[in-house]
Amino acid sequence: MKITLHMRTHRTGLFCVLCVSFLLISCFFSGCTTSTAPKNATMTRVSVSDVIIPVEDTTSITYTSSMQKAGTPTGIMEGLVIKDRDGKFDPALAESWNVSDDAKTWTFHLAKNTTWNDGIPFTCADVKFTNDYMKKNNLTMGYVLKDVQSIDCPDDNTAVFHLKTSYSFFLDQISRQPGLSISPKHIWENVTDPQHYQDTQFVGTGPFVYVQTAPGYVQLKRNDNYYGKVPEVTGIVLKTISNADSQVLALKNGEIDVVTDITPTVAQSLAGEKKISVYSINDTGAYEVAFNTAQYPANLSAFRHAMSHAVDRETISSIFGTGRPTNTTFLITGLAGNYVNPADVGMYDYNLTKAQEMLAIAGFTRNSDGKLIGPDGKPVSITIPLGSKGGSGNQKVIAVLKNDWGSLGIPITTVSYDDQTQYRKAVNQYPVFIDAFPVTLHDDPDALGNFAVTPLQETNYYNYNNNEYNALVAQLRNTTDRADLMKIGYRMQDILAQDVPTVPAVTTDTLVAYRNDRFTGWDVGPGFHSITDPRVLENLTPVQAS
Amino acid sequence: MSRKIILRVSIAILGIFIAIALAAPLLAPAGPYAITGKPLQAPDADHLFGTNEVGQDIFAQLVYGARITLLFGFCSALLAVVISTSVGIIIGYYGGIVDEIVCRAIDVVMPIPMFVLLIVLTTFFSPGVLQVSLLMGLLGSVHGIRIMRSQVLSVARTSFVEGAKAIGASDFHVMFRHILPNVMPLVMVKFVTTSQHMLVMGVGLSFIGMWDTSTVDWGTMIQNAYSGGGVALGLWWWILPPGIAVVGISLALALIGYSFEEKFNPRVGVNRI
């Protein structure tokens, strides 16, 4: 044990090294503070009635403002109208609006006595400026207003939008995520290089005001001068928690107040916890088994019809654990209401025997191995491309299809693409794909425009092209009367039922767990699409600590 | 001796894993994708390790996952070792301008961040586990070439190689009959340790989601369980089986590698970076 003596000197050495590394940490961390903390940081206390919401990374949120990119901190910027889940448009910066008969001129009456949160009054000039500025500087977000020719301001509280072509669903366009956010003229008119401008103030009109950024956190406080309902919570703190597992642990620990997008399993097991409640925002996502009508065998109408009876919605839905099977041709009943054509409900019932018979009539036979042989004499096999967008949901649908289509003699294989563009190319090469839609694309006849070929949309993912259908879509754009819209929509759904370019499978819900000892009111109100919707946050009430 | 026991146990574990992978269709006739139960059932008689979030049997997934995970590790290691050995022998034997060019080329490629490069390259060749494993092999070989080269240099100077050359043996003959057998122990060690590295790296790639998620392999299984909140909720049967399997195979390979190293090369002159 001659070494022991030296190990002791080593220990002293190690201790020194420890001290040095701590010193180094402090150096770096002082470096970090200067680079990440805002220059105008006003230290405000975090109130107990601030809602703490986890996000993947807070820094990237504050890099850009709504002029440059969607996804800036919630509740600061606002648009003209908000679409709620009943399909109704709620006033935001626009109190009321009306539309000309040809659906080309839209007039918005703006909320009066509204100010930006730095005290400057909000007027129509800001609305006009937002459009002109985005277009002048070729900002990507300008695509939301691509149908707008110009905006007029007859007075401070009225904005008149002149569209290039008739568009009866224009409100949908400017309210649907990300929608149109109005930016303050007095800030942006001095910005000469908007592509590279970093907003540090986030001046908005919304119910919340930007306060500060700190490493791992973004803080917002309520806007006491808000023209609408002033929130009861004092503010919002966004906290960086990168992975779902830690978010659940943090909720259990009480470090955060809410977790969204949890899996049904997590929801089930959290429901047993005393201080945690779980609720669901129904029908937020939708899945469909879609056909590429340009590729064999999906180019055969008979094949598509047969396979429309081989999608087991009940099982798919039970695997998702939330949501419900869809039995319409495309629109989701829960959101589209009476736009859904009742005559076409239940067209694609699940019946494997029926599917088999229909395949036999269409010239498909089974060989001795049980493989399905197509009319061309070759065995049928189907490859389904998988993109990153649908994620694990697509795989759940495919897991069920593999069972059922396998029993019909059709083996299914998959190929994955982690890039969206590559995936879209692949969709064009294979007969079947699984599509995951946000439900906002399933809620009115305008959404049926997906299947059309128009001058504005030269092709669609289904490679579907039906002249009557295309004409109906064009007609839809300049129809404003709801009864007429319904009639056109019904006819379109009839055509879809007859041609089967897609088989809607299921909808899914967004499950949310929250601390019921901190805030209540998450599940009150019209139920918007996410927990960070300002209208949801407005409804929260702090639980009084007893 | 206890070292021997460790080596035997490790080889046995490796053997069992390979046997399981080969016998997957017998052990789990329904296949890894079949939905055989309700989602997230705890282990019982029907489902040895319970079911996952889709209702697929975890045992079946584990057994089939062994195929992909092992195939991936061994394939990439094999390619890496074959390339580094052959290039190492050729440049070490001939020396001169060939040696110079290859060494300079390696120096140039070395500063490129390998892990990111790997992820970038996988997007080119997506989809496909085999392609990714070959790519990893190709990238992994770069570091091995130098080690092989220096080993070859020390062998090429020995008297029997000089002697073989003197009696007029062809270059090919000398390289494969005289040099290769002498560097073989090092090649074996490299193969085992590289497959362990590659295996763990592959699992890591799937853990951060940079992987073909439609395949069933241990990394994807861990990723699904972790991102699904399996750890936070204590659904141990969801995450522990693939986790223990990865740890088991990685440990076995590592122990075999080090035992080999000591056996073949008592001086352990191998510089493993």
Add this chain to the structure above:
Amino acid sequence: MISGKYLLQRLCYSGASFIVCLTITFFLLHLMPGDYISNYLLSLSNTLPKEIVDQFREQFGLNLPLTQQYVLYLGNILHGQWGYSYAYGQPVLSMIFGKLCWSLVLLVPATILGILIGTVIGAWSGWKSGGKKDFAVFNVMIVIRAIPEFWWAIMAVMIFAFYLQWFPLGGYASISVLSTGLDFFDVLHHALLPIILMTFFIATGNYYVMRNSMIAVIGEDYITTARAKGLDERTILWRHALKNALLPMVTITTFQCAGIIMGNIFIETVFSWPGIGYLTTQALTNRDLPLLEGIFLLDSLITIGAMLVADILSSAIDPRIRMGTDE
């Protein structure tokens, strides 16, 4: 000592290496399938407004032929202009440094501690090789290293952060940072668990190299001679063995120091500590080419620098070593 000619030759070589790296990364990234603007717009809606895509491509010069883009890019880099991120419009360098410094908070102490601990234990283990203690330490090190890093991290979070609550679940700092500003001990409290884990990992790697090197040195003639001369074991260890065994460590530690710039994506994910690793994967999924190029470039620069330093250091210590001839 090092001759001026050698130094100059080495510098030219590093410069050439940098240009080659730059070229490879540029073409690799620009030929990568998928582009930022299509992916971004497709994530917002289901249709792709073509005119917006074209407009974006024109703004960033993506409509030019690739070779022309390359010449422009090369010019910009040589002028110190690293470009702006597609996704955030911010200067690439400031974005990288913003995340990098947080990565360094974890990695600098972990690397220093890891190298020291690994070297010390490795030297001891090599000196005692063949003994029972060496055997035990050796196996413990194998076990630590063979278990994937993220697995250790997940387990550590569960045990120490969730059940025992000794450490926070993750993040840079606790929420009090909003009212009191960054507090050194608070950040330390958050950083300690990931630092310990990474130290373990880095230490095991160095342990093997040092142990092997030590074993090799013990077998050398001069040690046998020293023993035969009847020198004290302690003197042999300090004067002869350790000094020579440390030589190969120079190269390895320089590379390790260079490697810390890539961050540690596993630790960053599990501990909610978004650093440079997170930034890289995000940039990759977004296809944010300028940002990716920036990260690649910075990394190549530092690695090339480290190679230069390692070469010069080892040739200064041992003049027989010259570039390329490391037999």
